[in-house]
Amino acid sequence: MLNYKAYCLDLDGTVYRGKTPIKEAVDFVHYLQSNGIEPFFVTNNSSMTQKQLQEKIAKMDIHVEVDHIISSSIAAANYIEEHFPKKSVFMIGEIGLQDALAAKQVVRTEAIADVVVMGIDRAINYEKLSTACLSIRAGAAFISTNSDHAFPDERGLVPGNGAFTKLVEYSTGVEPIYMGKPEAFMLEFIQEKYGYKKEEMIMIGDNYSTDILTGIHMGIHTAHVNSGVNRTEEVQMKLSQPTYCLESLHDWIK
Amino acid sequence: MLNYKAYCLDLDGTVYRGKTPIKEAVDFVHYLQSNGIEPFFVTNNSSMTQKQLQEKIAKMDIHVEVDHIISSSIAAANYIEEHFPKKSVFMIGEIGLQDALAAKQVVRTEAIADVVVMGIDRAINYEKLSTACLSIRAGAAFISTNSDHAFPDERGLVPGNGAFTKLVEYSTGVEPIYMGKPEAFMLEFIQEKYGYKKEEMIMIGDNYSTDILTGIHMGIHTAHVNSGVNRTEEVQMKLSQPTYCLESLHDWIK
Structure with a gap:
């Protein structure tokens, strides 16, 4: 051992x-x-909650406490809690990131924010990306869960959160802090x-x-x-x- | 003179x-x-048709034939006609690009294509970006109307087509040919x-x-x-x- x-x-x-x-x-x-x-x-993975990940591996006969599952969304929520307490946050992301921010009582907004945090979001649209860019151009901190280029779905390799983050970086000229x-x-x-x-x-x-x-x-x-x-x-x-x-x-x- | x-x-x-x-x-x-x-x-500008641009400048008292207005969408359609005749084309773009491709009888598809052409598309979604990436990973030619980082709308500088093109480039590792x-x-x-x-x-x-x-x-x-x-x-x-x-x-x- x-x-x-x-x-x-x-x-x-x-x-x-x-x-x-x-x-x-x-x-x-x-x-x-x-x-x-x-x-x-x-x-x-930023898209799944700790509980969803726990359930996924439980089906594979791995049984652990949720606290022992750390995702890039959990890291992002911790980072925001530590460095940007009480700041308004604009989020691009799915349930995993949403849940992690909510657990830290992060104040989210749909308007121009003090902090932009990006995770994979398969309901992405032009409006969300514009709000991220406008916030960052106005001085918002820029946090991204991870820099993954792509990930596999049933059709093949589709764009990962790193690619969407790169879009915002290219458009604004501001580099993000990656959590993953x-x-x-x-x-x-x-x-x-x-x-x-x-x-x-x-x-x-x-x-x-x-x-x-x-x-x-x-x-x-x-x-x-x-x-x-x-x-x-x-x-x-x-x-x-x-x-x-x-x-x-x-x-x-x- | x-x-x-x-x-x-x-x-x-x-x-x-x-x-x-x-x-x-x-x-x-x-x-x-x-x-x-x-x-x-x-x-x-790839989003407006020649006719829309003609009408816009006509309001400013500039009166010209549509043929004398050349956009990056017109260049893209010409390029595809010359280099990829009869190939299937997956388009991300707005009416300007759509109209330019239609005028050249380009065969468009919503599936994996031989050619991907990208212009600004404010109705962008994850599905479109995935189809672009999957096509390019399968060997499609990759054409982009222009590399603009941002452009002004009523709220400020919002992401331009170059930023979306960069997303696909970063995800696939394939560089586009820019028309603009x-x-x-x-x-x-x-x-x-x-x-x-x-x-x-x-x-x-x-x-x-x-x-x-x-x-x-x-x-x-x-x-x-x-x-x-x-x-x-x-x-x-x-x-x-x-x-x-x-x-x-x-x-x-x-």
Whole structure:
């Protein structure tokens, strides 16, 4: 058994692929829990609530408290609470972001705001994008949940929140602060809330440029699993290496 | 009287500001016409039809044939007719682009297409942007009317077609071909259709990075007017200078 206290797992590509669980990860979570350790789940997904994510992985036989599921929407709501208390917020996003802001009693407006926060919004329209641009041109802080270029739906790779954020950045000339991986906000939140030391934490994921870099940026150990976006051989070409390269999380069930 | 045969005037900032005519430009057009010269109007605006633009300037007492009004939508339709005959086209855009494509009997589809063409579309939605991205990822040619970051509406500077194009570029990793200024397609179209020599043509406008650079890219003479985006002093700082810097087009009415 390894000595970490906070195992932070990516979801898509690490714990599941779309709707299909990755058995080795499910087994690893059970193994941790049987040893009294409750892992964390760290996802750039801003569209789903903690409860929806909890229910999704429960169907895959992973049963965890909602507090152990950290999304880029949760990070955004925490960031706004800390840095912009009582400021008016214009949101572009879905239920996941909406719910996270509401839980922090964030004051939302549909007019020109002090803060613009963007997550994926499949009900996007010209009016919303205009209000975001006008607010930012008037000086609003500009926060985005994540910089993902695209994500898969049933038709193929459709535009991600990073693409919509880029639209607003290009139009206004103002760069956003991103909350999701590869930024370390979600890991910092876990560290601060539960008081872990950095050497007690590890970030585990399939995607080098999000998961592994997040851990590296945070200064904690990292483990790459060969179950998703990047193959082990690709990762081994990188200048900054993860602490571990695993074929699967079965490698750690001893 | 100058010796050019094709006077190509920008519209917004040169002939009018929003709904207000610029008197010196109106006088100059009348002066040209009284000398038997019909000027051309060259605009990045893709949302209005030639007829709508004709009617708009008619209210300002400028009366010209529709054929002398060239928009980025007209350039896009010409380009598609020439390079992609009989190919299926997915369009994001408004009446100006729609009308220009229809005039060339372009075959439009709402499904995955061979060609994606984007102009400003204030009825934009996620579905349209997804179809554009999916088509381009499947190999479609990617054409955009113009790269404008923003344009003014009654509320301020709202996102332009360049920002939406950037979204699709960022998501797919594929760069578009732009039809509008500072690319020279619109001027090339005038040259080819009417058989002008380059030394017979001049591009006149207020915006250095669109109007003046278009003329420079085309290899024709250019005149900057001090009535819009860039002041004369700014233009005089540029490495590539316009042929003339005018305070207004009254300078040329002799």
